Amino acid sequence: MSAGFFKPNVSRSVFGNVMVFLFLLVFGVFFAFPIVYAIITAFKPMNEILIFPPRIFVRNPTLSNFIELSQMADSFWVPLTRYIFNSVLISAAGTLGHLLLSSMAAYPMSRHAFPGHKWIKKVVVMSLLFTASVTYLPQYVVMSQLHLIDTYGALILPALQSSLGLYLMMNFMGTLPEEMLEAARIDGAREARIYWSIVMPNVKPAWLTLIIFSFQGLWNNTGGSFIYSEELKVLPAVMAQITAGGIARAGVSSAAALIMMVPPILIFLLSQKSVIQTMSTSGLK
Amino acid sequence: MKKTVAQSKPPRTALGGGAKRHGLLYRMGRYKESYLLIAPFMLLFLLLTVIPVLASIGLSFTSFNMLSMPRFVGFQNYERMLLDDSIFFTVLKNTLVFAFLTGPLSYILSFVFAWLINETGRYLRTFLTLVFYLPVLSGNVYFIWAFLFSSDSYGVINGVLMSMGVLQEPVEWLINQNTILAVLIVVQLWMSLGTGFLTFVAGFQGMDKSLFEAGAIDGIRNRWQELFYITVPSMAPQLMFSAVMQIGASFGVSAVIQYLAGFPTTQYSADTIVTYIMDVGTTRFEMGYATTLAVFLFALMMVTNTIITRLIGRFSTD
Structure with missing residues (x-):
């Protein structure tokens, strides 16, 4: 692991650092996913929300949800x-x-x-x-x-x-x-x-x-x-x-x-x- | 100067000598200014925290609908709770499942994440702290879980599982009594890295570095030994504070349940004491009975708190 990512220390094994990194990556993704998904969904047109199988990423990002929100307001x-x-x-x-x-x-x-x-x-x-x-x-x-x-x-x-x-x-x-x-x-x-x-x-x-x-x-x-x-x-x-x-x-x-x-x-x-x-x-x- | 984790007691000023030989009123008079400064906060605190908690004890012995005066009924509400109310046992079971599953799990996750985050460099550490704290910070964004677990095939979880062939037809995650509690526990864990987590992050960063250097000389070889022999023993105050915050949060789970599973949930299958209290109190206006449930909850939390803090106290070095 590069020195920038981890604290250099004698009591730290490289294998351990890799495991720490993987652990944080997996849980980080779990914690961030719902919010990232909400952010992506904010830019999805309706036909990409009601679709099967559901897609995570947006193909044609749009501001229509924000416009609809202001119209609702x-x-x-x-x-x-x-x-x-x-x-x-x-x-x-x-x-x-x-x-x-x-x-x-x-x-x-x-x-x-x-x-x-x-x-x-x-x-x-x-x-x-x-x-x-x-x-x-x-x-x-x-x-x-x-x-x-x-x-x-x-x-x-x-x-x-x-x-x-x-x-x-x-x-x-x-x-x-x-x-x-x-x-x-x-x-x-x-x-x-x-x-x-x-x-x-x-x-x-x-x-x-x-x-x-x-x-x-x-x-x-x-x-x-x-x-x-x-x-x-x-x-x-x-x-x-x-x-x-x-x-x-x-x-x-x-x-x-x-x-x-x-x-x-x-x-x-x-x-x-x-x-x-x-x-x-x-x-x- | 870097502050160490274990703090010394703050020095207290004895204004005007504060000699014990003077009478209480004399001594209190010496501290007029102190009392004036704490008065605004303490008046509100008395009115909106202390009195509500104490008044619930009184009201729990009455029948009270907020319109007429409370009428004394003795132990009737307690008899109803323990003998006649089957819903009470459902919500009690749910409360205990929530508290004893999400509580310790979230406590351990908070500690482990804080520990591992502390192993990373400065920028990654700041970023990861934000990532794990984001669900708490962004408040009402948990509504997104309703779409992830949506009961039709447009729901992401159903959609993904169906297109992988794991499911044949969509599961009604938030309606089915077998899945609802599990989903709520996952969501609750997701948004439970709050104050306790930040305390741990700070605790790890504030550790006295010389302790680790001394440890390395004494033969500490890896991060596990460092954790158990040096870090945990000196983090007792953080472990204690975090536990209190965790207990408060785990027994107070309500908004997530109400939003994702309904209010009340299907046959109270996922309600906790807190949401049941809201149901009895704010929709049915049976305040006497609602406060009885509240008194029970307070007692349950205080007993849990006493046990947990005693346990942690045993590991404490001082």
Whole structure:
């Protein structure tokens, strides 16, 4: 194997490297195939979708699915721009709010010895288990009592209090040198000031990680039973309606999916180095 | 400075001395600013995570349809769940199959992929991380599996198998009760390399290189020995965190099932407790019974979590 592909190392056999390469190739193809297939399907004309035996690759690529998608968008009750507005608003407000609230909480949680911090940390760690789908129903009950169902808040507020974000931020802030904070304290800075001007500028990798995790969750959230008014629905809900049309809509659905997956992929690519840096502090003791 | 995997405890500031001899209220007053900073997050967290979980315990002893006040019914819901509801045992079985098949498999795959990816060079590593994480990142793209497993001969899987002569006629993958669970497990595995996977990728990259050099001097000869004698013991915190995330994900499988197999699935053949809770709660509005199921699920997850983290704790070096 060429040196560019593998790390040169004495404890690595060539045979082993070949096996590693083959293993990754096989599984890589399995993981990439459905998405590559969706991308190809987005450019397939209808007569290549309804064909037997099915072909994987496209012979006459076309943009007709994207055109049909925009025509469908014109026939919606609510203009497509409204769904886009909803999705962008919810994703942006939820992501920024989550970043702000969880970093504000993470600073004292990781650095201050206030009474109760150990106890709160235990609850936060335990809540990592309770993913959104597990707490879905009890959350629905509480939100409906608060009259939040069918408002933007029903999608934004749960994202703000994601304990995964708080946990990752706490661990990352825990690695900052204490001398840095102490120096600011000696200069007379208050804790809120230290948080904003000292801690925040130094945890940018963690910001980016929270942004991608939060954005990806919000951007792909269909709203479920939390939103039922058409004018408050988001893009994934529209996409679910399109894909429900079955195989005749395979091309249009794929075109929609292709457009939808671009933002999270771009954000991940831009932040992936920071994500890895943050996740290296994610260990649980 | 390169951070090592095993982190030391962060130093904590005892604002205003924090001497133990002062009363609790005095000490809390010293940390006014800390409490103010955590307040916004914690209020929402209390409202939308802690209270929902605790309220389910209360509501599980009531009959509640969201319109009238909850009415106390004692253990009736629990009796119904354990004695009268055959669907409960179907969905419980499915939940356990999902959790105990996809959970450990996905955990092991996450670890193995992260390990092997780490054996490659920088650019290939970045690319492969993206490839394996893509199903999670691209969210709703799992709909494509509905076309791959489409029940007619236009479906890619049916089409390929038929043109190869393996199948004579198309299989209704997502309707047939014998195949539906298997297909869902494959799809679930496909989109399960999430947070835990990234943790492992980061864990491998953050390993202290000097440990490997020392290992080579001490006679570590191949990548297997390196993995078992050096890497795994020092990755205990990552193994632990990843396990927690994995348990949360494996017991929470829902969107994939609802989309690919229907809601509810044919005779609940592929429903899990989570999707059954949604069915009982959000379509039938039997909130008392739905929260009883939720309480059962919480208990099941916490017991699993305790067992798994104890097991991993045993392998831990510190």
